[in-house]
Structure formats: C-alpha cells, structure tokens
Amino acid sequence: MPESPLSASPYELLGVPVDADDAALRVAYRRALRESHPDTGGDAARFHAVQVAWTLVGTPEARARFDRGAGTSAPTRESWAPAAPRPRRDSRPQARSHGHPGGYDRERYLALIREWVGRGQELADPYDPALVRAAPRDIRHVLADALAEEATARSLATLGIAYTIWHDVATDAAGPGLPPKLDHLVLGPTGLFAVQSEDWGGEVRFRRNELIGEGLDGERPFRALAARAKAVTRPAKVKPTALLVVVPDEHAAEPLELGGSIRGAATALVRRSRLVSAIREGIPGSPSLGGTDVMEVRSRLQAVIRFA
Template sequence: MPDSPLADSPYEVLGVASDADATELRLAYRRALRVAHPDTGGDPARFHAVQRAWVLVGTPAARAAFDRGNGGGAESTPATWAPAAPRPRRDSRPLARSYGHPGGLSRERYLGLIREWVGRGAPLDDPYDPALVRGAPRDIRHVLADALAEEATARSLSTLGIAYTIWHDLATDAAGHGLPPKLDHLVLGPTGLFAIQSEDWGGPVALKRGELVGEALAGERPIKALAARAKAIGRAAKVKPTALVVVVPDQYAAEPLELGGTYRGATIALVRSSRLASAVREGLPGSAHLGGTEVMEVRSRLQATVRFA
C-alpha cells in the first residue's frame, strides 16, 4: 500500500531539496534524527518518520528506486495511486449488498484538476505517476487522497456480510461549500443506519464538543457537513441515521474508536480505518439497533429515493 498522496516525501521529512547531494542528505538526516530523538525531548512519531525517510532515500539504490516512483524501497513494488484491479476472492462467504461507485466522483475530480494543473494540450501519460502527484498542489493531492480513503472504506465494509446493505457516493442537496455535496457511504443493518464520510487530511484529528479539530482541517467542520448530508438523504427517504461516522487512516486518530456525543439522536464517532468494519458490526455504544422488519422497511425507502453522485 503506497503512502497517502498527502504524506510528506522523505526529502520533506529530512528538510532538503529532492536534488540534494549525498553529503547534504546525510547531514540533514543526522540533524533531523538528533532533533526528533525521544531521549532529547523529541517526538517519537517524528523520530520514526525520519528513520523511514532514510530507509527510502539513504542509499543510492533506495533513492534511485524512490525517485522512479517506488514508494516502499528498492525491493518493493512501485507505488501507484491508480485504481486497483479487481482481485479474485479466496472465500465464499456472502458479502454485503453494495450499490454505487466508491471514490468514483473523487477520482473524476482529481483527473480533471490534475489535467488542468499540468496545462491544456500538455501530454499526461500517467495522471497517477508518483512524481507528478507529489509535485501537485495540496488541494489536488487531497482529492486523490479522499478517493483512496473512500475505496479503502468500501473494501472494509464489503466484509460485513449479507445482513448489511451499502450505498456509495450518494447525491444530496446539502450545501457543499464548493465541494460536491455527496455522502460517501450509507450502511444499513441490524446495528443501525450509519452515515459515513471517508477522509484523509494528511494529519491527526480528534473529536471535541461534537466536532472534529486538528490543524490539517484548515477550518473545515466535517461533522456539521456530514450531518447536513445525512439529514438531506434521511428527509427524502423519511428515515433517520443512528450514527454519524468519520473514518480516517489509522495514523491520524489517537484511538481506534472515539465517541463525540450525539446529534439529533445520532451517535457521533471518529473511527480508524482498520476498526470500521468491527465498529459497524458491533454497533456503536448508545446507538440504536434496528429490528428485522424495520431494516427491511428502511431499505425499501432508501432504495426508492437514493440517487448517486
């Protein structure tokens, strides 16, 4: 799995230009390691990031591999953010019923933005080329990061089983604040009706007073936006979500599952990507479960009203 498009490159972690010579690179590594070392009051996470950066570019072979687009070192396969090819299943357990195209709209937006940034008429052989992506403005990389997050969530949710129904990339009439006003995922099952937003801001976030906070958010209010989108869909179908969930890459949430109170009866939660499927399968603490008849009724209403972005 390649790094997020929003992740700092090894050169950025070490604080040098990508064309720094070997001596500059070595001095920068030693300096960064000394500053970040936990024994001298540094940040352990930063210390590990510096060490990993050196693994990726610290030797001529590793650096050459990274610069060619290999994000995992000289011996790993090349990093790519292109859509993954379908993989054959290794078990016969029924999957959750799924509708829509997770990450599809975000990928379309990314392709449009990256082509516009490169320039009209300019050749663009591979819009997912790692060197191209890393050089793009942050807002463009953010769109791609969100597409990858949505696809990862869809893979996780598909394992829930036949008792669950999932809709991806739902269109809503909620205010989009310049972004497509869509809901990434809606999950229905015996443990409730979950409105889920998959996000990757490239930095840590946490819940505070029912809203997400963190430097990487740059003023966004994700829970408020999620609630508005869920309300718009619920109003059309005459149903109410039992949970509002934001799912982020594991490294950006301090806890696997963090609760943030309720909003109009729906439990608010911030969930690590690796914890999402089990959180939905178990149900969130304080969130209402649904009976079999109720699940069927809600599913029928949603199937009759859901539109895809």
C-alpha cells in the same frame, strides 16, 4: 492501505528540495537527527521517521530507486491507480452494495491534476508517484480521499447479507460549500450509518463534538456529514442513527472514540480496522432496527437515492 498521497516524502521529512545535492541531503539529515533526538527534547516518532527517510534516499543507489518509485516503502503507480478487479476467494455472502466507491473523487482528481499540469500538456500517467508528490496538497487530498473510500468499501463488503450499502450518494441539496455526495450509507439491523472516509494526512481527535487536527484546515467534518446525511434521508422520511468518520488506523488515538450526538444521531471517530465490528455491534447510544424496520427503510431509501 497503500502509503497515502498526503504522507511526507523523505525529502519533506529532511527539509530539502527533491533536487538537493548529496552534500545538502547529508547536512539536512544530521540536522534533523539532532533536532528530533529524544535525548535532546525531540520527538521519538519523528526521530525514527528521519532515520527511515535516510534509508530511502541516503545513498545514490537508494535515492534512485525511491525516485523511480521502486524503493522500500516508496509509493508506486499501482499504489494509487485504480485496482484491477480480482476474483473473490471467499464464498460467504457479502453485503448488498450499490454505487461506485471513490468514483467521484477519482474523476475529480484526474480533472484537477490535468488542469494543474496545464491544458494542452500531455499527461502520460496521472498516477506517477513523482507527479503526485509534486502536486499541491488539495489535489493530493482528493486522491487520498478516493483511496480511503475504496479501502472502506472493501471492509464494508464483509458485513454480510443483512446489510445494504450505498456508495457515492448524491447530496445536491445539502447546502453551499459542502461536497455534493455522501461517501457511504450503511443499513442493517444495528442501524442506519452515514459514513465519511477520510485521510487528512495526520491524527485527528474530538473536541466539543467535532474533530480537530492539523490537516483539517477549518473543516467541521461531523456538521458537514450530518447535513449531507439529512439531504439523503429526509426525502425518504428516515433518520440516520449514527454518523461515523473513518480514518487510517494511525490517525486515531483509539479504535473507537465516541462524541455526542447531532440531530439524534450518535457520532464516532473510527479506525478503519475497527469499522466492521463497530457496525455489527452497533454504536453505543444509537438505536437498533428490527427486521421489518430495515426492510421498510431500505425501500424508502431505494426510492430516493441517486448517485454522484
């Protein structure tokens, strides 16, 4: 997956504004090295990140390349703009897929970024890396979620013809304060999975059957996911067998971490690279579905699902 819009920029890692002069940048780099060095009680990961930041902006030439979005590891417009359709090279049957993954959040991001720039102001490129980096975190989070949903959809498509996937399913009846859609609903012989694709910009983990992490800001992802799943499945008179929150690999300590259950559905935090195998194998503690049951559940869902 491309670098997340929530990832810290080299300037943020060094603790300087983007318009800092070269002398201030050099002082900040030396200070960050001292503070993060493992030999003086610092964090090895941050120490490495500071060194990488310096390679990106430590010289006028490298800094100019990064600011243009052309430096190594620097985001480019193509990293975040909608990808152009590409012809399939794999002839194997893919999962049946309905809806537009990430479409709702793409539209929401465009509305928010235009409003933030200012009504009446010309916005030449809403995915310009410098613009995205300067935007408030809540706007960058919307774009990060869209990218996460698109990446998950690409993975889910490889499940095979035994599975059906619905993306961006409307959940207007889920309740106040909840997003009006379910990211993905996956049906197959191993169960009915309600899936949320997320990028909070950092590591998350389970505590008491809910996720915690610095980027969550009081959110209760599994409770919210359960409510949205219920809004979709209850009219169809079916129940999800598992609730999955999918995050970038580096944001989960384990490939698959099990929680408890909510309303009879098993909960799990899953690295994106583990998602397809987790669904094919089934989540421990969640029931599988027989072939006849899958067809019946699919028919019921098709009759009630609407898209956001």
